[in-house]
Amino acid sequence: xxxxISIEExxxxxxxxxxxxxxxxxxxxxTFQSLDEGARYKELLITSVAEAITQxxxxxxxxxxxxAFTDRYGKKHKTSYYIPDFSYYESGLFVIEDVKGxxxxxxxxxxxxxxxxxxxxxxxxFRIITM
Numbered sequence: 500x501x502x503x504i505s506i507e508e509x510x511x512x513x514x515x516x517x518x519x520x521x522x523x524x525x526x527x528x529x530t531f532q533s534l535d536e537g538a539r540y541k542e543l544l545i546t547s548v549a550e551a552i553t554q555x556x557x558x559x560x561x562x563x564x565x566x567a568f569t570d571r572y573g574k575k576h577k578t579s580y581y582i583p584d585f586s587y588y589e590s591g592l593f594v595i596e597d598v599k600g601x602x603x604x605x606x607x608x609x610x611x612x613x614x615x616x617x618x619x620x621x622x623x624x625f626r627i628i629t630m
Contacts, residue, residue: 521600529557535630536584536598543585552587552594560586562595562623564615581612584628594624601629 521533531537540557547555565579583595595616599605605627616625 533600535600538630539598539628552589555585555587557585558582562616564612581616592624593622594626596626596628598628598630
């Protein structure tokens with residue numbers, strides 16, 4: 500069951516930091532939203548050096564989940580994107596990863612985005628990593 504919050508509370512949380520109380524960290528000049536995400540980056544670097552994966556990217560690429568459109572009232576809506584924590588190739592397969600700290604961080608919005616990606620891009624291997 501997800502907790503509902505008001506718009507005002509949401510913006511206060513955005514100003515204060517991560518709503519899940521994750522501690523950000525910087526590694527190699529890259530800011531990670533959590534210590535777990537930073538730890539996963541280190542693991543992937545080692546895997547990359549061992550050449551088990553190639554073309555490692557952090558917070559990239561932007562994946563289109565909904566194209567721009569104009570609704571029936573004439574309002575224009577921008578393209579919606581999902582930005583994975585990591586992406587890389589493993590044995591020729593394109594993999595994207597999202598690091599989650601637990602069930603609380605698997606929000607309804609995240610699950611919806613994941614399902615859209617799985618439906619729209621069946622060749623992408625979408626992995627959820629729990630540290």
